[in-house]
Amino acid sequence: MDSLFASKYEKYKYSGEGWIGDIPNHWGILRLKSLFREKKHKSNMGLSCGAISFGEVVQKSDEMVTDSTKRSYQEVLSGDFLINPLNLNYDLTSLRIALSKIDVVVSAGYIVLNELVSINKEYFKYLLHRYDVEFMKLLGSGVRQTINFNHISGSLLIYPPFEEQLSISKFLDLNCSQIGQAIQIKERQIELLKERKQILIQQAVTRGLDPHAAMRDSGIEWIGEIPAHWQSRRFKYLFSQSQLPVRPGDGVVTSYRDGQVTLRSNRRLAGYTEAILEGGYQGVRKGQLVLNSMDAFEGAIGVSESDGKCTPEYVVCDALSDDYMPEYFAYLLREMALARYIQVICNAVRQRAVRIRFNNLASRFMVVPPIEEQRAIVAHIKAEAEKQGTAVALLEQQITKLKEYKATLINSAVTGKIKVPGVVEPAEIQEREFA
Template sequence: MSLSRYEAYKPSGVAWLGEIPAYWEMRPLKSIIKKSIGGVWGKDPTNTNSDIVCLRVSDFNFNQGIFKTSKLTKRTISTSEQNGRLLQKGDLVIEKSGGGEVTAVGRVVLFNHDFPAVCSNFTNRLVIVDQVLSTFAAKLFQTLFSCKVNIKHIKQTTGIQNLDLKSYFTEQIAVPPLPEQEAIVRYLDHATHKIDRTVRAKKKLIAALNEQKQAIIAHAVTRGLDPNAPMKESGVAWIGEIPAHWEMKRGKALFRKNNRPILPEYDVVTCFRDGEVTLRKNRRTTGFTEALKEIGYQGVNKGDLVIHAMDAFAGAVGVSDSNGKCSPVYAICSPIAEVFPKYYALIIREMARNQWIAALSKGIRERSTDFRFDMFGTQHLPVPPFAEQEAIIRYLDEETTSIDKAIELSKKEIDLLQEYKTRLIADAVTGAVDVRELAKELPEIVEEIDDENIIDETDDEAVEEMEE
């Protein structure tokens, strides 16, 4: 359905805004903000009345424009520190420090809860003036972010982006009358609800397809392809039974750890959590922390088995499709026995899926472990005959290709829906389209979609390389 435009427009004088409805008012962003108060981190919780929810940027559900509430953090915040910082329903919270190359600093979400909470020191509490709906302001801030208006107000030091709020809040915006704000919000709530419901269904489909794929892989790499083969106990809990003619050997009897020199023309190879090991530029060129000095970098050859020591628990194991150089945190392995590296990449990923690597390894940072080659070398792994390893890989390539295509199609559809949603919000809050008549037919309240527990298929490895 095409949306109509307003009868008359005027130049806004602002490049990202373009023309706006003739009667909308141009104002600086700061004019709609009654208060901007820095957040607080406080001290470790003491299980007393001073403990309070402290909302962090990691709690932002930016796609929905609200907070996630599944894993809230409590901190001890003194009464004096709480003064002026207690969030009220309808407040906005803006990220002022953090960000990165993939997602710049400056995201804003709405606090729409009744429980007592403050926001962390990397954020500010924003109280919106009475003449502007906080829900409209939240969508306006989303548009400022999607249009990259925040970028020119970012100052970066030591890898952390800081948003100059004083400068940012001087940006000019267009503000419609209050009844029109209500109509725009009502229309967008309904329209984005439909989009989010479709996205949620597609994410559930992706999760189901991934489960189906993993079940096929797990059965093939631990049970083989012959359903009538006699079985025996492997002696390893996460593996269970294996075909009777298979052997069990330690990792160090199958692979050696290499330490190859690097050549000047080598590009960086990255091991991703989905099992792909490829030149970084093949996946993306931004979102990584670059090393000032490539100390300890090593060569990797096409066909090497690569184990990411800190992210192997999450599936960062695979066979390199390229020659290049990589971080010393990787174990670059080549066979010393007649084994097929791709088969063992799947075996180790299955070990990770069963939480075996996480149980074995000592974590050195949040959401990581330390699974070094020495630890891998002690693990007992199944050893099918070489021809059978090859047959298993051929079988899995055939069986999972259609699943992978279905997953990629769903991801592309989600991306298109999210782009449409972003564009729709921007068009409505800047007056590019007139939704007033459509909004009249809609009720005010829309059930919120909580999709924080739906699997997020985005690539979250922007900071996986501590050395890079």
């Protein structure tokens, strides 16, 4: 990328602000209130409602906003800078400053800025992004840590010559676009790997591993044909419902939507679905088949990796014979869920009042390969999943590095740590004039 060829400026000076550091000697240092003013509130009922979403001004539905509320909203036009100053301590990951590309109205709680001097808005979009990430979120006070224009008006910002602002913004637009495209390609590769994994599991649990096996109709609508030597048996003849007591010291076991069933303490808390009913826990043991009655529809079905306790919202099952491998049936039931067949048998369209119970499954037919094939299928799926997981982890690391590189590139360019191609320093101009 072009950044690899960027050079340094000849002379630097300290900006007076820690997050900015040293800047080129000829760049200006101004307070935010010398560059921007807070725009006066102006209502406009003819515009759609909007908001900031991760550094972009976006439209949002007007349906939930009453006319009286909308009248209190303020106008934001294309070219205005918009700041979300609310609850800075609540969300530290979202980007809270945006250069609007659309005309909308937003809540009166937002801060809208207009420029007081001639600026390249694209350059200041990048600069204010770094200001947001590095400094603004440290401001404010109170439980909700909310700020107003007065909190930010005295902040130091840098002001390069206009032509350099233009060169830096063009440089960043090009390089950030290239980085974004690289990230999108890798994200799509991750999606394809996950899709391939799902297809592999679906084929393995319903077709087996022998592509030349004779096939027959399973009589199960969502499955279709299965190997001719496989059986079809009702779930109640394969598994019984467990009702184990809770033991002292049992930790809480959670069934996650990705199929893992483990102690909640083994996994970060973000992303799990809390059962509504928390009383009357039941015991669960390692190796048991577990379905989250609320989220089985979304694939929260697996084999417990841990001893512990779980809510009565979970359906815990024991195999009735060593010929029925819980891991295989967990994969099969997850395929039923992802094919929306579990929704059908529960007469549910993902309503919170509806649960899947053991009785919903009891009379349903399951395909049953010989135990040797069940073991081979599970081993095959785990091996392929491990390969896929390694590939996904590598791509995710590459995405993380690209995002880190992008952040470093933006910071280095907007604060003058690098001199982007096309920038000519005043000293160089003088040399050319006297040459």
